[in-house]
Amino acid sequence: MRDLAGGFRYLLAGQRWVFGHGRWLGFGLLPGLVALVLYAGALIGLGYGADDLTAWATPFADDWSAPWLSLFRGFLTALFFGLGLFLAVITFTAVTLLIGQPFYESLSEQVDRSEGGDVPRSGLPLWLELWVSARDSVKVLVRVLLYGILLFVLGFIPVIGQTVIPVLGFCVSGYFLTQELTAVALQRRKVELPDRLELLRSRRMLVLGFGVPLVLAFLVPLVAVFLMPGAVAGATLMARDLMRSDEAPAPETTPAGFGPPPPAYS
Numbered sequence: 001m002r003d004l005a006g007g008f009r010y011l012l013a014g015q016r017w018v019f020g021h022g023r024w025l026g027f028g029l030l031p032g033l034v035a036l037v038l039y040a041g042a043l044i045g046l047g048y049g050a051d052d053l054t055a056w057a058t059p060f061a062d063d064w065s066a067p068w069l070s071l072f073r074g075f076l077t078a079l080f081f082g083l084g085l086f087l088a089v090i091t092f093t094a095v096t097l098l099i100g101q102p103f104y105e106s107l108s109e110q111v112d113r114s115e116g117g118d119v120p121r122s123g124l125p126l127w128l129e130l131w132v133s134a135r136d137s138v139k140v141l142v143r144v145l146l147y148g149i150l151l152f153v154l155g156f157i158p159v160i161g162q163t164v165i166p167v168l169g170f171c172v173s174g175y176f177l178t179q180e181l182t183a184v185a186l187q188r189r190k191v192e193l194p195d196r197l198e199l200l201r202s203r204r205m206l207v208l209g210f211g212v213p214l215v216l217a218f219l220v221p222l223v224a225v226f227l228m229p230g231a232v233a234g235a236t237l238m239a240r241d242l243m244r245s246d247e248a249p250a251p252e253t254t255p256a257g258f259g260p261p262p263p264a265y266s
Contacts, residue, residue: 007178007209007238014234015227017111028107028229031100036225038095039088046084050077083152087145089173089218093180094137096228101129104232108184111236120188129187136183136193140176147172174211175204177218181235182242189243199242210238 018025054076061069097104112119151169155161179200186196200207214231218224 001205003203003205004209007206007211008213010206010234010238011210011214011231012234013237014111014232015230017114017233017237018107018230021110021114024107024110024233025229028100028103028232029225031096031103032225032228034099035092035096036222039092043084043088046081050080050084053077053080079152079155082155083148085219086148086151086169086173089177089215091141091144092218092224093177093228093231094141097180097184097232098134098137104184104229105129105188107229107232108188108236111233112185112240115237115240117240120190132187136187137180139193140179144172144176170212170215171208173215174208174213175200176211177215178207178211178235178238181231182239184232185236185239186243189239191243203242206238206242210234 018028051073054073058073058076061072064072109119148169151165151172154165157165179196182200183193183196186199191199214227217227
């Protein structure tokens with residue numbers, strides 16, 4: 001439970017940092033606004049076309065009598081849209097980070113600079129940074145897609161599919177959302193994807209405490225855009241401390257002004 005609270009403190013600390021540095025808040029909003037327009041169009045299109053997609057996927061139900069046909073296809077339409085929303089929440093961060101790579105890398109560097117100590121730089125040209133970011137994002141999104149398909153299928157199970165599975169979906173979303181956000185700071189520290197995943201697995205509850213509230217907030221229209229700069233800042237703060245804990249577990253740190261530090265390892 002302490003790690004869950006610690007993850008949430010990092011999220012709050014990141015928002016506090018960007019609101020205390022207003023120029024960086026405005027700077028970090030631009031990529032999110034572009035991505036929001038793209039995703040809004042895609043979700044509106046899915047909303048209009050979900051009925052046709054369901055009808056196309058279930059030709060065997062054409063001869064069913066009322067009300068079973070409408071109930072069955074209505075249920076599937078809701079599931080299709082829910083899966084689309086699930087994928088949108090996950091991929092929104094990856095696409096926004098890709099669009100805003102130069103913006104968010106500068107923001108993350110500024111967070112490191114303001115907190116003191118070394119300010120790591122990847123030393124790679126922009127095109128190569130974009131390539132590495134896109135490559136790693138695709139690898140992560142493949143994992144997310146596999147989890148999403150599994151959870152989609154399990155959603156058909158009565159009771160469990162309407163209670164336990166949505167909770168698992170939010171946890172999966174929060175975990176991989178945090179992975180995408182911490183990648184900005186960890187790539188600059190030359191931490192490769194397998195090592196990043198291993199680092200986050202070592203502090204699962206901390207990661208969920210950061211990511212799950214963010215996923216829930218991202219479900220509210222426009223909120224994702226305004227929280228993204230602070231989410232990148234908070235993920236940078238968390239990445240700094242995770243790297244520090246990984247190198248020397250004894251010292252413990254926490255975002256300034258947010259109470260006692262989370263334990264080095266749970």
